[in-house]
Amino acid sequence: PYNGPNNVLSVIAAKGLQVSVVSNATNPLADQIALWPNDEHPTHLFMAIETGRNATGTNASLQVIDLNGNPDSNVRTVLTGLTSGDPIRRTPWGTILVGEEAGDGAMYEIFDPLHVGLGTPAMITNRATGGNTDPTHVFKRKALGALAYEGLGILPDGTTYYGDERRPGPTTAGGAIYKYVPDPTVAYSGLPVTTGIAAVSPAGSPYALGKIYGMRLGTNSGNTDNGQGSEIGKGVWVPITTVPDGNIDLRLAQDSLHLTGYYRPEDMDVDEAAVAQGIRRVCWTNTGRMSNGGNSVVEEAATYGEVMCMVDELKTGAVTNSRPFVTRFFAGGPDANFFDNLDFQPGTGRMVVLEDGEVEVVTDHGTELRGNDVWMLLPDGDDRDVQSDGAIRILSLTDTGAEPTGWIFDASGETATSTFNTEYQTSEPC
Numbered sequence: 001p002y003n004g005p006n007n008v009l010s011v012i013a014a015k016g017l018q019v020s021v022v023s024n025a026t027n028p029l030a031d032q033i034a035l036w037p038n039d040e041h042p043t044h045l046f047m048a049i050e051t052g053r054n055a056t057g058t059n060a061s062l063q064v065i066d067l068n069g070n071p072d073s074n075v076r077t078v079l080t081g082l083t084s085g086d087p088i089r090r091t092p093w094g095t096i097l098v099g100e101e102a103g104d105g106a107m108y109e110i111f112d113p114l115h116v117g118l119g120t121p122a123m124i125t126n127r128a129t130g131g132n133t134d135p136t137h138v139f140k141r142k143a144l145g146a147l148a149y150e151g152l153g154i155l156p157d158g159t160t161y162y163g164d165e166r167r168p169g170p171t172t173a174g175g176a177i178y179k180y181v182p183d184p185t186v187a188y189s190g191l192p193v194t195t196g197i198a199a200v201s202p203a204g205s206p207y208a209l210g211k212i213y214g215m216r217l218g219t220n221s222g223n224t225d226n227g228q229g230s231e232i233g234k235g236v237w238v239p240i241t242t243v244p245d246g247n248i249d250l251r252l253a254q255d256s257l258h259l260t261g262y263y264r265p266e267d268m269d270v271d272e273a274a275v276a277q278g279i280r281r282v283c284w285t286n287t288g289r290m291s292n293g294g295n296s297v298v299e300e301a302a303t304y305g306e307v308m309c310m311v312d313e314l315k316t317g318a319v320t321n322s323r324p325f326v327t328r329f330f331a332g333g334p335d336a337n338f339f340d341n342l343d344f345q346p347g348t349g350r351m352v353v354l355e356d357g358e359v360e361v362v363t364d365h366g367t368e369l370r371g372n373d374v375w376m377l378l379p380d381g382d383d384r385d386v387q388s389d390g391a392i393r394i395l396s397l398t399d400t401g402a403e404p405t406g407w408i409f410d411a412s413g414e415t416a417t418s419t420f421n422t423e424y425q426t427s428e429p430c
Contacts, residue, residue, distance in 0.1 A: 046078070109205060150165045180207075280311065
């Protein structure tokens with residue numbers, strides 16, 4: 001295992017790929033990334049930080065990297081006080097959306113983020129209410145509900161798909177998939193913002209007011225099927241009732257409405273090429289569970305991870321005038337498994353998927369440590385199935401204490417940024 005000071009050496013890249021360090025100064029638990037102010041010519045990176053909230057609320061939760069700064073000192077903490085910050089996105093209307101991967105996790109929308117936390121980071125002082133030290137820029141978006149956030153797929157009008165990173169339990173089916181539809185009075189209809197100046201007011205944001213629907217697959221007997229036997233196929237969107245204090249417990253809703261569950265839904269991405277053709281398609285990872293690293297001769301779980309894709313088909317008269325249609329895009333195996341983050345490569349239809357799995361591998365000659373891998377999945381070609389036509393390993397970590405996460409392409413599709421967070425050294429966006 002590698003745990004030396006030169007972060008470039010913590011990965012091995014496929015032939016033709018070049019690796020460089022963007023920053024050595026981020027929090028060790030830096031996670032997902034959003035490019036700012038646009039994907040074409042980003043000047044900054046905003047990063048969610050997966051720290052637990054400490055007693056004083058001073059734990060770093062959102063940081064920003066100046067891409068023109070010194071890699072050893074180009075990081076500033078913007079926001080503190082979340083618990084387990086993980087998902088982050090730049091919205092089409094020019095704000096930052098950052099969330100918590102916790103059972104009662106919430107989403108926070110930040111306006112003019114480059115000017116938040118200057119001097120002293122803004123702080124969430126009350127997670128239940130969203131109270132904070134910069135209420136003119138930082139807003140808890142209760143309309144999205146409460147769950148363990150990670151994956152987000154945002155459409156141009158603010159319609160948002162997301163999952164709950166929840167594993168199956170003795171009486172629960174795993175994490176569900178949700179759809180948020182903004183109220184028509186706040187749905188966004190403008191062009192994507194590329195300047196960093198928000199095109200909406202806080203009260204006019206698509207996340208200020210809307211309705212949540214949960215996904216239940218199965219079309220038999222009036223769409224009443226539910227459970228493990230209905231994890232693929234077509235189904236319905238089930239309305240979820242709001243609550244007086246606005247903190248909608250989506251796990252309670254899932255259990256009572258028998259929403260379809262998966263083994264820890266993680267990251268999610270919109271297929272922008274499909275959206276450009278009028279097809280609303282998102283894909284996400286289900287992590288699964290492994291006891292050992294890839295290709296270990298000893299494996300006690302073998303719940304291989306997978307990538308699922310959902311097309312939200314237009315269907316007049318259905319709830320939201322659409323219905324979900326889910327297919328399995330990629331099934332993991334002994335070598336490629338425990339998938340976490342993913343991102344579509346612009347212009348190719350290919351998808352990058354990152355592992356976040358166990359590293360202890362038992363071989364015929366003893367036990368060794370093996371770092372996680374990054375895979376490129378080919379699109380589904382003109383064949384009889386609906387799955388990826390192949391997987392190519394493009395990156396391997398030599399630092400077995402590190403997790404690859406947050407992979408995001410710029411608009412060219414030729415440059416990507418990823419965080420390799422680790423307990424042994426500072427995380428390094430490469």
